[in-house]
Amino acid sequence: MNIAFAGNPNVGKTAIINNIAGSNLKVGNWPGVTVEKKEATLILNGKQITLTDLPGVYSLSSYTIEERITRDFILDSEVDCIINVLDSTNLERNLYLTLLLMELEKPMIIALNMYDEFKKLGYKIDLEGFKNILGINIVPTSAIKKEGLDELIKQALNLKGRHSKLKYRLRYEGFIEDEIKNVVEKLKKENLQSKYPLRWIAIKLIEKDEYIIEKLRFETKKDLSTLAKDNIMRIEERFDEDSESVLTEIRYGIINGILKKVLKKPQKIASTITEKLDSIFINRVLGIPVFMFFMYFVFKFTFDGSAPFIDWIDGFINGYLAKYLSIALSNIVPGWLNSLLIDGVLGGVGVVLSFVPLMVFLYFFLALLEESGYMARAAFVMDKVMNSLGLNGKAFIPMILGFGCNVPAIYATRALENESDRKLVAVMVPFMSCGARLPIYALFTATFFLHHQALIVLSLYVIGIVIAFIVGLVLRKTSMFKAEKTPLLLELPPYRIPSLRILWISSWTRTKSFISKAGTVIALTMILIWGAIHLPINSTYETSFLARSAKVVTPLFKPAGFNNWQIVAAIIPGLIAKETVVGALAQTLNIEEESNQNNSSNFIQDTTKQLSELIDAFFNSFKAMFFNISQETFKLESISNKFKKRISQVMTPLSAYSFMVFMLLFIPCIVTLAAIKQEFGWKLMFFEIWLLIFISYIASVIVYQMGSLLYNFI
Amino acid sequence: MLFSQLKTGDKAKVIKLTGGKEFRKRVSEMGLVKGAVFRIKTIAPLGDPIEIEIKGYKLSIRKSEATNILVEKINYK
Numbered sequence: 191m192n193i194a195f196a197g198n199p200n201v202g203k204t205a206i207i208n209n210i211a212g213s214n215l216k217v218g219n220w221p222g223v224t225v226e227k228k229e230a231t232l233i234l235n236g237k238q239i240t241l242t243d244l245p246g247v248y249s250l251s252s253y254t255i256e257e258r259i260t261r262d263f264i265l266d267s268e269v270d271c272i273i274n275v276l277d278s279t280n281l282e283r284n285l286y287l288t289l290l291l292m293e294l295e296k297p298m299i300i301a302l303n304m305y306d307e308f309k310k311l312g313y314k315i316d317l318e319g320f321k322n323i324l325g326i327n328i329v330p331t332s333a334i335k336k337e338g339l340d341e342l343i344k345q346a347l348n349l350k351g352r353h354s355k356l357k358y359r360l361r362y363e364g365f366i367e368d369e370i371k372n373v374v375e376k377l378k379k380e381n382l383q384s385k386y387p388l389r390w391i392a393i394k395l396i397e398k399d400e401y402i403i404e405k406l407r408f409e410t411k412k413d414l415s416t417l418a419k420d421n422i423m424r425i426e427e428r429f430d431e432d433s434e435s436v437l438t439e440i441r442y443g444i445i446n447g448i449l450k451k452v453l454k455k456p457q458k459i460a461s462t463i464t465e466k467l468d469s470i471f472i473n474r475v476l477g478i479p480v481f482m483f484f485m486y487f488v489f490k491f492t493f494d495g496s497a498p499f500i501d502w503i504d505g506f507i508n509g510y511l512a513k514y515l516s517i518a519l520s521n522i523v524p525g526w527l528n529s530l531l532i533d534g535v536l537g538g539v540g541v542v543l544s545f546v547p548l549m550v551f552l553y554f555f556l557a558l559l560e561e562s563g564y565m566a567r568a569a570f571v572m573d574k575v576m577n578s579l580g581l582n583g584k585a586f587i588p589m590i591l592g593f594g595c596n597v598p599a600i601y602a603t604r605a606l607e608n609e610s611d612r613k614l615v616a617v618m619v620p621f622m623s624c625g626a627r628l629p630i631y632a633l634f635t636a637t638f639f640l641h642h643q644a645l646i647v648l649s650l651y652v653i654g655i656v657i658a659f660i661v662g663l664v665l666r667k668t669s670m671f672k673a674e675k676t677p678l679l680l681e682l683p684p685y686r687i688p689s690l691r692i693l694w695i696s697s698w699t700r701t702k703s704f705i706s707k708a709g710t711v712i713a714l715t716m717i718l719i720w721g722a723i724h725l726p727i728n729s730t731y732e733t734s735f736l737a738r739s740a741k742v743v744t745p746l747f748k749p750a751g752f753n754n755w756q757i758v759a760a761i762i763p764g765l766i767a768k769e770t771v772v773g774a775l776a777q778t779l780n781i782e783e784e785s786n787q788n789n790s791s792n793f794i795q796d797t798t799k800q801l802s803e804l805i806d807a808f809f810n811s812f813k814a815m816f817f818n819i820s821q822e823t824f825k826l827e828s829i830s831n832k833f834k835k836r837i838s839q840v841m842t843p844l845s846a847y848s849f850m851v852f853m854l855l856f857i858p859c860i861v862t863l864a865a866i867k868q869e870f871g872w873k874l875m876f877f878e879i880w881l882l883i884f885i886s887y888i889a890s891v892i893v894y895q896m897g898s899l900l901y902n903f904i
Numbered sequence: 905m906l907f908s909q910l911k912t913g914d915k916a917k918v919i920k921l922t923g924g925k926e927f928r929k930r931v932s933e934m935g936l937v938k939g940a941v942f943r944i945k946t947i948a949p950l951g952d953p954i955e956i957e958i959k960g961y962k963l964s965i966r967k968s969e970a971t972n973i974l975v976e977k978i979n980y981k
Contacts, residue, residue: 249933253926282959283935431938435921438932442940468946477949570964574950577966678969679934682955682962 192240192268193346196260196291197275198284199246200563200683202303204228205333206275207243208695210343215695217703220245220259226604228699234343248283250290252401255609264294265386271346272298278308278315278330279684281453285445288324292360295387297349298326301342305330312456320452324360334689363440365428369396369421376417384410396422397434464563464684471564472682477571484564485590491815492551493594493625498810499547502803507540510800514793526727530720538716541766542709545597545861549704552591552598553697556605559587561688565605566680573678579662580673581606582680585615589658592622593651596858600865601704614662614671616866617878620858621658623651626768630853633772637834638843646847650854657855657885670877708864715860719766736762737778750852750887751845751894761852767859779836844901848894855886905977907970915943916975923972935959936973 197203208215211230220227228243244263245256252258264272274291276284291298302308308315321328327345331338361367373392384391384406394402395418403415422433429436471480512532519528559565565584572583579585584605592599599619603612631650635643665671722736729735740759747758756778764771841849857863857879867875910916918940921928935958936942942958953966 249930251929251933253930280959280961283961286933286935432925432928434925434929435932435938438929439937439939442935442937472946472948472955474947474949566964570948570953570955571950573948573964573966574952577952678953678964678966679930680953680964681934682964 191237191270191347192242193271193273193343194242194244194264194269195273195275196244196264196287197246198248198277198287198681200681201246201275201277201284202333203246203275204243204696205561205689205692206273206301206303206331206339206342207241208692209333209336210339211241212695215699217699225255225259225609235347237347239347248287250287250294252399254607256607258401261294264291264296269296271349272296273301273342273346274298275301275303275331278302278305279311279313281449282442282445285448286441289360289441289444292324292326293387293390293393295390299342299345299349300324300326300328301338302328302330303333306332306335306337314454316452320448323448323451334692360444362437363443366425366437366440369425373418373421377414380412380414380417382410382412382414392418393437396425397437398422462684467685468567468682471567472570477567481568481571484559484568485587488555488559488587489590489594492548492555492591492598494814494818495811496547496551497814498807500544502807503544503547504540505803506800507536507543510796512536513796526724529724530717533724534717534720535713537720537766538713541716541861542705542712546701546705548595548598549601549701550697552601553700554693556587556602557693557696558688560605561686561692563683563685566682569680570682579614579659580666581611581615581662582678585611588615588619589622592619592624594625596620596622596624596862597865600862600869601700603869608673610671610673613870613874614665616870616874617665617671617881618658618662620862620878620882621654621661621855623654623854624768624858626859627854629769629772630764631850633775633829633833633837634841634846634850636829637837638841638846646850650850653851653889654854657889661881661885704865704868707868708861711864711867712861715864716766719763719860722762749895750890751848751898752841752852754840756840757849761856764853765857765860767861768853771853775837776833779833779840844894844897847897848890851893852886852890855882855889857882905975907973907975908967910944910975910977912944912946915941915978917941917978918973919976920974921972922974923969927969927972931965931969931973934963935961936963941978 195203195207207228207230211232214230214232216229218227218229225245230241232239232241242263244260247254247257247260250257250261252261263269272291272294274288276288288300302315302317317328317330327349329338329342329345331342333339362370370389370392373395374388377388377391382388382391386406386409391402391406391414395414400415403413406412406414425433425436429439431439470476473480515536516528516532519531523531559568565587568587569583572586574583576583576585587605588599588602591602596619599622600616603615603619606612606615627650628647631647632643635646639646666673722739723734725735726733737755737759740762741755744753744755744758747753752758756775759778760771760774763774837846863875863879866878907916918936918938920938921931921936932938940958942956945955945957945962947954948964952968953964954970955962955964957963
């Protein structure tokens with residue numbers, strides 16, 4: 191049995207489905223688009239039930255992807271019951287979608303959600319009367335308090351027996367209803383064979399819905415575009431407005447009529463918490479500082495909070511597990527296979543897993559912003575800034591997160607509504623200089639610009655931002671990233687305290703999907719990179735495939751100022767993670783870094799150490815989030831003198847700056863690419879790769895050539 | 905009168921929607937239908953967009969988009 195949940199955004203639909211499905215929930219994408227699809231299959235009362243969470247929509251027109259998905263899913267797949275979730279504190283607008291859903295003539299029940307809040311605010315509703323007018327069962331629910339959910343499912347399961355045509359009693363205003371009936375008669379005369387309800391088709395014809403007319407042309411091989419022409423003319427003449435608007439008005443008129451009969455509003459709604467909070471959060475003076483403040487905390491909590499866990503996982507896998515597995519394997523397999531398994535496979539798994547804490551933290555705070563209602567305010571406050579790119583204010587959030595790490599920033603684009611907006615922001619994110627690029631800056635600034643380190647690093651951040659905006663402006667003009675013409679009509683929902691359980695489920699299900707989807711791409715690429723560095727068998731860094739191919743392409747980089755193969759060869763390992771470039775340079779330049787690896791192996795001692803370090807990680811995470819004001823993410827590491835000396839032998843300050851610009855703009859890392867692939871598919875990922883290669887090369891050449899010119903000039 | 909002539913706190917009624925078909929559809933589906941009464945709640949810190957209250961909820965609309973809404977101010981005490 192298939193149950194689909196439909197409703198406006200912010201009505202607690204996801205909370206209901208989360209509470210019913212729990213850990214059975216799976217997150218994916220709707221086929222071919224980047225709209226998130228949540229689904230759960232579970233056994234209830236011995237029956238297998240599939241729950242589908244349809245995208246939150248206000249209407250079922252053909253203008254947005256979300257609306258088309260919702261409507262087509264209900265029409266074209268075998269939905270046995272629609273559960274229409276309403277925010278009972280905002281019935282007037284919520285019922286608009288209900289009327290549209292009823293037009294589809296599918297079995298349906300209504301969840302009157304947030305019913306506890308509704309009663310507390312002093313509303314009164316005549317439930318029996320309401321049911322009778324609509325001809326639909328209504329179940330009051332409270333997703334947060336888990337009230338009414340069992341009843342809701344029970345009602346949905348009961349509906350299956352009475353599957354065939356339900357007669358909804360609701361009819362439209364006389365004149366319009368007659369015109370609808372007239373079109374239905376005409377359709378009958380046409381002998382139209384369609385799986386869709388005739389009355390619905392008639393309404394869509396009157397609304398001149400071109401998408402539906404096309405769909406029907408495909409299904410029935412009939413052109414219905416002119417069938418309702420005279421009906422439309424009569425309606426438009428009588429109401430002096432186009433027929434679509436007339437139908438919208440009439441639906442709102444019906445809603446008004448119903449609510450007058452069944453709903454009793456409280457005498458006076460006292461100034462709510464939402465009003466009070468908004469007087470600060472979107473205040474003309476305080477709005478932007480408050481936004482910055484929240485961004486600081488999301489940034490800090492996400493990156494500093496997850497860092498101790500990332501370090502622990504890194505140490506556990508690459509230190510502890512790698513050590514003992516390597517010892518265990520050393521007698522069984524040859525050295526190269528040992529290296530492949532440990533450095534390639536286990537290293538790849540390590541990369542994926544080390545992102546898990548970050549993803550959990552990111553999704554948690556994103557969900558917190560979204561569910562609490564602040565996300566819409568962020569969009570409202572920052573709208574004008576992003577408007578120049580045709581984006582709304584929410585686009586600011588992925589950009590800011592990008593400074594910490596590009597990977598969560600790519601996933602944070604989910605906060606945006608339109609597919610083309612999401613794509614555009616995803617393409618711009620890699621230009622935000624992430625934390626992993628800092629060790630590279632640290633190395634070169636410490637070597638060449640010791641007294642202006644901060645200034646040089648700042649200049650790189652600015653270059654990234656400027657290029658991101660230029661790229662955004664240019665791409666907006668292309669068809670792939672064209673802005674949708676839909677106006678920005680953003681609901682500012684009431685503030686609500688989200689339940690921890692919901693936040694946890696939503697962040698964990700999304701993280702799981704990251705592990706399985708992005709994980710495979712990452713692990714495979716890691717093995718490829720391992721091959722480049724370690725093959726042919728028994729090769730050294732100088733004779734590896736990587737070094738050989740680096741030597742071939744090095745002349746290409748001459749215009750950019752770094753024409754040593756050692757420097758070029760360090761770029762590719764940087765694909766694993768940018769900070770790896772520093773280690774790779776140390777290897778290609780033959781610098782022996784003092785290793786502080788403890789070679790004594792006591793299994794029990796090491797195991798207890800791992801455990802105690804895990805406990806420390808919890809404390810450190812808590813401490814970093816709440817007691818430490820400074821930002822750990824932006825700390826520059828110190829560099830040994832030997833390393834500096836060797837670097838200064840092969841590079842000049844100018845070529846070093848050019849290299850830093852190159853590393854800033856080049857492909858950030860395979861995990862970011864895997865994230866783009868997971869969210870947007872191969873096409874956008876390859877587009878991003880070419881774009882980044884092109885821009886990083888051009889930019890570093892420009893920096894070097896301009897710099898040389900200036901130098902000669904002076 | 906034009907939407908842009910309204911000030912914070914003003915209450916007004918929608919008289920007519922102009923502009924493209926898609927715009928009219930979207931705006932009216934969000935409740936800004938002919939005859940609907942709304943109130944200007946506040947303006948964003950950077951001067952755009954505008955927050956209005958309509959049909960018991962809060963909606964943000966950009967100034968450039970609001971110019972397509974013809975309104976009539978309601979005087980109330």
